[in-house]
Amino acid sequence: MKDRHLFFALEKSYGPKLLVIGGMHGNEHSGPEAMQRVATQLRQNPEKFHGSVYFILGNLKALERNERFVDVDLNRIWRDDLIRDASDAKQYDFKELAEIHELIENICQGQYKDCILLDLHTFSADSGLFCIPAENPSSEKLARSFGVPYIEKLARSLPETALNYYGEKGMTSVVFEGGKHNTAEATDNLERAIWITLEQTGIIRAGDFPFVEQMKTHLERISRNLPHRLEMVYRHKLEDYHHYRMNEGYYNFKSVKQGEPVARQNGREVISPFGGFMLMPLYQTKGSDGFFIVQERGSRRKNKA
Numbered sequence: 001m002k003d004r005h006l007f008f009a010l011e012k013s014y015g016p017k018l019l020v021i022g023g024m025h026g027n028e029h030s031g032p033e034a035m036q037r038v039a040t041q042l043r044q045n046p047e048k049f050h051g052s053v054y055f056i057l058g059n060l061k062a063l064e065r066n067e068r069f070v071d072v073d074l075n076r077i078w079r080d081d082l083i084r085d086a087s088d089a090k091q092y093d094f095k096e097l098a099e100i101h102e103l104i105e106n107i108c109q110g111q112y113k114d115c116i117l118l119d120l121h122t123f124s125a126d127s128g129l130f131c132i133p134a135e136n137p138s139s140e141k142l143a144r145s146f147g148v149p150y151i152e153k154l155a156r157s158l159p160e161t162a163l164n165y166y167g168e169k170g171m172t173s174v175v176f177e178g179g180k181h182n183t184a185e186a187t188d189n190l191e192r193a194i195w196i197t198l199e200q201t202g203i204i205r206a207g208d209f210p211f212v213e214q215m216k217t218h219l220e221r222i223s224r225n226l227p228h229r230l231e232m233v234y235r236h237k238l239e240d241y242h243h244y245r246m247n248e249g250y251y252n253f254k255s256v257k258q259g260e261p262v263a264r265q266n267g268r269e270v271i272s273p274f275g276g277f278m279l280m281p282l283y284q285t286k287g288s289d290g291f292f293i294v295q296e297r298g299s300r301r302k303n304k305a
């Protein structure tokens, strides 16, 4: 199978098919680097992999330019009508959308339940890795296996992502947010996420790659003091014309009080309507979400008490 987005493939006639996407956002190079590392092992030990593995590069032109996207965010346009009309679209990123979609369709052949999507990302805040499952049981099960915080009910606020698009088709789909953009730590964490997924899906056996156990222990250790099962209660959506600036000092899982001023927008203070934990505070110029507030599952704080 040849395709300019297909960075590496190991195809087997049996077993599940793991699709890993890196660089959906062009300013996030840790995903492609992590895929490169795992591909080296795949080349050396193909007999130890009991299923197919595809490493897919996301927004090629944006990666070249080291920008999040060219005209529109490639991870906010995964919708059937947009994909159908992508070849007529004036904005460049639709071309990439059409190509990646075609590649994934060729791999999965409509058998979405045999496929697993792991979409690798990083963020602009300083710390706090996490993952986001699509809203189906197999995705939530995979998300729990990493030992890092996972955010439920977030996928539904990001409807036009690949995560949601394939999750709704029944594919096991998880976004893994490995750390701050282009740091060694983020690349290491994304590599760990790929190995753990390979093991969880049965493509590799624990005994063949003993280091995977250490990777799990490492992720559990660095997430030890963080809440684990969370749900999204608020999304601060931005439109293009908004002048938006996050106040200094926020990072993932920093606790936030209801009514706390967290940013400035169009000259006005932005307050958090809920208490909970900060997620993905926007410290870069391009982005469609200012921040999210998440709460631990089972906490009652969202009822503005």
Ligand SMILES: [Zn+2]
Pocket (backbone or CB within 6 Å): 024, 025, 028, 120, 121, 122
């Ligand atoms: Zn991203």
